[in-house]
Amino acid sequence: MKLSARQLNRALLARQFLLERTGRTPFEVVEHLVGMQSQVPLSPYVGLWSRISHFQPADLATTLESRATVRLVLMRATIHLVSARDALLLRPLLKPVLDRTNFTGHNGKQIEGIDPAELAQRGREILEEEPRTREDLGKLLKERWTGHQATALAYAVQLLVPLAQIPPRGVWGLAPGRGAHATLKTWLGSESLPEPSLTEVVSRYFRAFGPASIQDVQTWSGLTRLAEVVERLPLRRFSDENGKTLFDHEDSPRPDEDTPAPPRFLPEFDNIALSHADRTRIISPGFNGSSTRGGFTVDGFVSGTWKIEKKKQAATLLVAPYQRLLKRDSAQVEAEGRRLLEFAAPGAEHAVAFEQT
Known part of the structure; x- marks a missing residue:
C-alpha cells in the first residue's frame, strides 16, 4: 500500500x-x-x-x-x-x-x-x-x-x-x-537494564514515529545495520510516494490525509523534525534549515519559527513564517500563540508579532 x-x-x-x-x-x-x-x-x-x-x-x-x-x-x-x-x-x-x-x-x-x-x-x-x-x-x-x-x-x-x-x-x-x-x-542506582533490548527500542520507534523506513530508524538512533532488527518485528509493509519501503505496526493510527491538523508550537530541536531521513512528512517547502528557534505547524507541517521576547512586564511572541500565510492560517497561529504566551509568560502583557518573510 x-x-x-x-x-x-x-x-x-x-x-x-x-x-x-x-x-x-x-x-x-x-x-x-x-x-x-x-x-x-x-x-x-x-x-x-x-x-x-x-x-x-x-x-x-x-x-x-x-x-x-x-x-x-x-x-x-x-x-x-x-x-x-x-x-x-x-x-x-x-x-x-x-x-x-x-x-x-x-x-x-x-x-x-x-x-x-x-x-x-x-x-x-x-x-x-x-x-x-x-x-x-x-x-x-x-x-x-x-x-x-x-x-x-x-x-x-x-x-x-x-x-x-x-x-x-x-x-x-x-x-x-x-x-x-x-x-x-x-x-x-544502575547504568543498564539486565538485558537492554534493541528490538524493544526499534518497535517503540515505530509506535511514535512510523510508518518509517530502516534509514529513518537509523537517523533517529544513530545506530547502523538495523535491517535485521526491523525485519524480525511483526510489522506491516508500506511504501511512500517514491517507492521506498516503510514499516509500521498494524494497529498504529494512520488517519486520513484530510484530517484537520490545528497549528502547534514546537520547541527547539523537537524530535518530530529530526527523526527521519526524509523529513518531507513534517517540514514544509521553504524550510531554511534554522533550528535555533522553535517551529510552528500549519496544516500539520512545520511552516516557520518562533521565539518569545520578554521585556519587563511584557512578552511578545515573534512568529517568522517561511512563506506568506493565508489570512485564516495567520489567525489560527495567532490564537494558538496567545495560548502559548499564557502558558509560558503568565501575568505578562502579551502580544503576537509576525515577522516579514
Whole structure:
C-alpha cells in the first residue's frame, strides 16, 4: 500500500499527540515518545504543553526531582529527557554512537593519546565524590592530563561514562544553575537494564514515529545495520510516494490525509523534525534549515519559527513564517500563540508579532 506525504504527516502527528492533545500524564508521554530532546533544558515543557490537555509544568518537574525521569546524553550525542527505565535501556545500546562521536573527527583529536579507560575511571571517581559541572570536572581532569583542554576532557567523560544532568537544571521555575552531573549509577542506582533490548527500542520507534523506513530508524538512533532488527518485528509493509519501503505496526493510527491538523508550537530541536531521513512528512517547502528557534505547524507541517521576547512586564511572541500565510492560517497561529504566551509568560502583557518573510 502506497502512503502519500500527507498520510505520513497525519500518522506522525497522531502518534505525537499533535492532532489532538492527549489526557496522558507527562511521564507516559515522555515514555511513549522514547524521550524528548532537552538540549535546551526547558524545551520539553513547551513540547508537552502542545501535546497534553491541561498540562502543568509541575507535573513534569516533580518527575525530575523524584528521579522518575532523567536528563542525559543519548540520541545524536545530545541531552534527552527520558524515563529512568529508558535511561537504563537506551544508554548501553547507544554506546557505539557515543563512542563514534567521541573518538572521531575533532573530538578524537582533542583526546588523542589518552587511554579512554583511564579517563573514564578518573571521571567516575571525581563525579562519585559529588556532582560537578562540566567546567569543574574539566579543571580536575586537566590536573592529570595537563596538555589537553579541560572542556574536551570533560566532554569526553560525558560520552564515556553514563551521566545524569541533575536538578535544578531542567526544572521549571527554578534557577537553572550551571548543569551539574552525577554518574547514572549514583543517581539511579544502575547504568543498564539486565538485558537492554534493541528490538524493544526499534518497535517503540515505530509506535511514535512510523510508518518509517530502516534509514529513518537509523537517523533517529544513530545506530547502523538495523535491517535485521526491523525485519524480525511483526510489522506491516508500506511504501511512500517514491517507492521506498516503510514499516509500521498494524494497529498504529494512520488517519486520513484530510484530517484537520490545528497549528502547534514546537520547541527547539523537537524530535518530530529530526527523526527521519526524509523529513518531507513534517517540514514544509521553504524550510531554511534554522533550528535555533522553535517551529510552528500549519496544516500539520512545520511552516516557520518562533521565539518569545520578554521585556519587563511584557512578552511578545515573534512568529517568522517561511512563506506568506493565508489570512485564516495567520489567525489560527495567532490564537494558538496567545495560548502559548499564557502558558509560558503568565501575568505578562502579551502580544503576537509576525515577522516579514
